Amino acid sequence: MTSTVLTFAVSALTFVLVSLTPGDAARAVLGRDATPEQYRQLRAQLGLDEPLAVQYWHWLVRAVHGDLGTALSTGQPVLRTLEQRLGPSLSLITGALVVSALLGVGLGVLSAVRGGAVGRALDLLSMLGLALPSFWLGLVLVAAFAVALPIFPASGYVPLTDSPWEWLRSLALPVLTLGIGGSATIAKQTRDAMLDEMGRDYIVLLRARGLPERSIVLRHALKNAAVPVVTVLGLLFVGLLSGSVLAETVYVVPGLGSTAVTATQAHDIPLIQGVALCFTVIVITVNLLVELLYGRLDPRSRG
Structure with a gap:
């Protein structure tokens, strides 16, 4: 309802x-x-x-009745346009979320466990990720890895069905542009949650029983610290929907974000409505998945 x-x-x-x-x-x-x-x-x-x-x-x-109308600017059914543009957007956003989660959780755990100079250095790196504008980071990545070292293409998108390798290459720079900034948020939340868990009594008991430190950190402390991190991941996914508009426009990725920009410029109301509806369904689905993850990570939340 x-x-x-x-x-x-x-x-x-x-x-x-x-x-x-x-x-x-x-x-x-x-x-x-x-x-x-x-x-x-x-x-x-x-x-x-x-x-x-x-x-x-x-x-x-x-x-x-399942009919979102026809795009005024192209004459193509809106549903067909959404089907064509949904894949690139989900590929970009999901890839950026994976990069954010891997970098953020890794940096956050290291910062909480190591502390000292290593922890402060990792905190500095995560704060830099928050401070760097996405458009500036995108320009730096293009200059470094598409111009100076032509490893990745500067723009364009290759569908997965055409070539998995070229699909990965075409998404590398836009995914990093969005993912690096998001990893800073995840790193800070992971660090705070891990510090809170590492100071609890059950950690002392586990150490007294002789469990390896790696097992204590990864199997116990990180699992209990995962609930707030999952919350931030859900919020980050929603934030990446808006961030994808910039990334898709800069890197010429034919996704929902760039479609929304084009439709707005053409005042194409049916197409804008379709994109907004698609984004809304994605947000609702992500919130549902986060709730399900809560139940798996913390059984007390099921009641």
């Missing part, structure tokens, strides 16, 4: 906000040389001359 209300609220708010932005889809399609008569005819054909509430109602009725 909550998910349905949230989806409805997001779709209605998106429809209103996009309608209030400057621009006109009919004008974007016809160009400046169109006559007033052609302009009026196209607006009537697209239903743009109807009141805003009527336009939204017509869209909502079609959406409930």
Whole structure:
């Protein structure tokens, strides 16, 4: 029920906000040389001359029946466009989340366990990741690994079905651009949670029983510290949805983020509505997965 209300609220708010932005889809399609008569005819054909509430109602009725309409700027069904663009976006966001989790958890655990100069150095690295703007980091990565050392392509996207190796190469720079910044947040949360767990009584008891330090850290302390880290990972995934808009635009990745930018410029309301609806479903799904992980990591949360 909550998910349905949230989806409805997001779709209605998106429809209103996009309608209030400057621009006109009919004008974007016809160009400046169109006559007033052609302009009026196209607006009537697209239903743009109807009141805003009527336009939204017509869209909502079609959406409930699985029809998100046709993109005004391309004439292609919105569902087909979303199917084509969802894969690149999920590949980018999932890859960035994996990089953030591996780097962040690794740095956070090392910082909590080692302490001293090593811990302070790792803390400095994680703070630098928070401070560096994504667009600047992206430019540095392109200059270093696409221009100076032509290891990865500077832009473009290769589907996984065409070539798995080229797919990985095409995603490497955008994934690192998003993932390095996210790893700093994960590292700080992991460090704080690990320090809290390492100071608890059960850690002393485990050491007194002679368990190896690695087993204590990885099998006991890290598992108990994982709940707040999972929370941050869920929030980071949602944040990466907005970050993907910049990354897809800079690296020319044909995903949902770049589609949203193009649709906004063309004032293509059906396509914007479709992208917003897709993002909403992704957020709801991620929140559900986080709740399920809570139950696995902390059985007390199931009640």
